[in-house]
Amino acid sequence: ASAQRTVVVSQVLSVRISDFGGLVRRLAPGASLSRKDMRLLLFRTPRRMAFLAHVARRLVNWPWLPRHVELADASEAICRPLGARTQVPRLWKSEDRAARIYAEVDGEVLCPLPVKMFSIPDALTLLVPRSWRGGRAG
Numbered sequence: 001a002s003a004q005r006t007v008v009v010s011q012v013l014s015v016r017i018s019d020f021g022g023l024v025r026r027l028a029p030g031a032s033l034s035r036k037d038m039r040l041l042l043f044r045t046p047r048r049m050a051f052l053a054h055v056a057r058r059l060v061n062w063p064w065l066p067r068h069v070e071l072a073d074a075s076e077a078i079c080r081p082l083g084a085r086t087q088v089p090r091l092w093k094s095e096d097r098a099a100r101i102y103a104e105v106d107g108e109v110l111c112p113l114p115v116k117m118f119s120i121p122d123a124l125t126l127l128v129p130r131s132w133r134g135g136r137a138g
Contacts, residue, residue: 005072008088011051012079013041014117023059028071036121040077042070046095076118079103 015028016038031039043050045068053066065071082088082097103115 007042007044007070008082008086008092009042009044010046010048011041011043012077012117014038014077015041016119024055025058025061027055027058029063030071030073035073036119037073037075038077038117038119040072040074042072044068044070046092074119076116078114078116080114 013028015031016033016035017027018032019026028039028041041054043054047068050066050068054069057064057066081101084097088095101113103110103113
């Protein structure tokens with residue numbers, strides 16, 4: 001049986017690509033398509049600058065994570081809005097719990113929470129437009 005954790009975060013990035021190339025390169029050190037699980041970047045702060053700090057460190061290939069940013073491995077992750085009675089750290093007391101939170105995949109906003117992410121080993125899902133015909137769209 002695998003261990004389960006509950007963590008209060010402002011953002012979660014699920015990454016399976018080891019190197020994005022270009023400036024970002026290794027967004028989640030240790031991530032790889034050859035792994036059976038996914039690498040999670042957990043932003044354990046309501047401050048949005050944590051994400052920018054992480055990306056800036058990756059740009060200069062800085063090996064350490066910013067404070068309040070954690071790496072974790074998981075085959076599944078479920079993201080939910082905070083409940084009214086959820087205990088939160090002091091930094092989070094002023095955050096709006098009623099705000100709508102959305103899931104985003106590859107830059108596209110998909111839906112509000114809850115969201116379930118999971119890794120399927122040795123599998124690939126390829127999405128193509130309905131209009132795709134023999135190598136050409138249209």
